[in-house]
Amino acid sequence: MTIKVIGFARSTNTLRVISCLNELGIPYQLEPPADFAAIKKDDYLAKKHPFGKIPVLYDGDYKISESRAICRYLVSKYQGKYNNTILIPHDVHEAGLVDQFIFYESFYYEPVVAKIIIHEIVLKTPESEIAKRALKDLDKVLGVYDKLLEGKEYLNGEFSLADLFHYPCAHFIYSSHADLWDKRPNVKKWLNRLRNRDAWKASLEKKNKL
């Protein structure tokens, strides 16, 4: 039975999971809800996600939510089954460092880019104080990332789940703030590698079709 993902192809969290499925070569079906209101209804809250969020993944009868947890599940179960892509290394020390970079994404990167996305794209208030402050914060975070990426193509040397997690949010705000990213040579090259991955391009096709 094919894996089913409930989510919107244009949402950053769903794109995170679609990227992961594509990277590992796992076949799946995307089932978008009718609209955003549908995921707040009692039926959805009771059966799919108690916080009314997407994506939710079904693998047969098994259901799991939260994009990063879903991706880890896919790696645990399917890494190496459909292709040779490694998203979490087998070595415990390397995996520990990938985890560390995953938490950098959660704590220092995502909260800041999420604010920019919400204010610029969702609320359409790019001049708000919150958006302006978030851009300044992002500037500092990318300064740290530029040093982290010195001498490396990816955060932990080789491409991993940590790099994958960063890209969907970057995709949405890159074009309106290209200078912020591109003025840092290591960050610029890193983003370029991420956007040119076949799995990402396939994920975008999904977004653009729907």
Place this chain on the structure above:
Amino acid sequence: MAIKLIGFAQSPTTRRVVLVLNELGIPYELESVTEIQTIKTEEFITKKHPFGKVPVLCDGDHVVNESRAICRYLVSKYQKDSKTVLYPDDVHKASLVEQYISYELSYFDPPLSKVLYQEIYAKRRGEPTDEAVVKQSLEELSKTLDIYEKILKDKDYLNGEYSLADLFHLPCAHIVYNATGHSDIFDSRPRVKNWLDKLRERDAYKKTYAE
């Protein structure tokens, strides 16, 4: 060589790691940071944590930071030597633990951290408490805890059996519960109360918070 943990002894993030070290019976040395300036030096930023944060764990030559990443690393490497299971072997159970770990990050920690900052850290820094932020954060936390009350139906722990997901929730909840006036937000929900009570009964909890 013993594991070395660098951190502020009483901070919730350091305690998160100490809880795991104690649950798995791993010997370690705590290198207590006493002044915040120590972790903002060029050397610390280059060698220990690029964002100038603690805790940082040194296991021989291996350095890893971010409390939840450190905890996962300890479980991956040392759980097999312990009788305590923090992370199940079965991929389906383990992934549900991951889901609850993500709930902690997404829905529990953000409002709780804001309350913690306003009620404890702001005061320490001599900043005024923003009551509006406290109120809004408590409302958000209330909604989260209403959902946790449903998740914990017929269960003592989030995924049925005790796991890393439960452990991750405890340190920030502990401080807000004990050191601010907001214990009722937890105690007014019987299953949430039962869950926290169970977490506090564990030997590792008692050992961690005795220190």
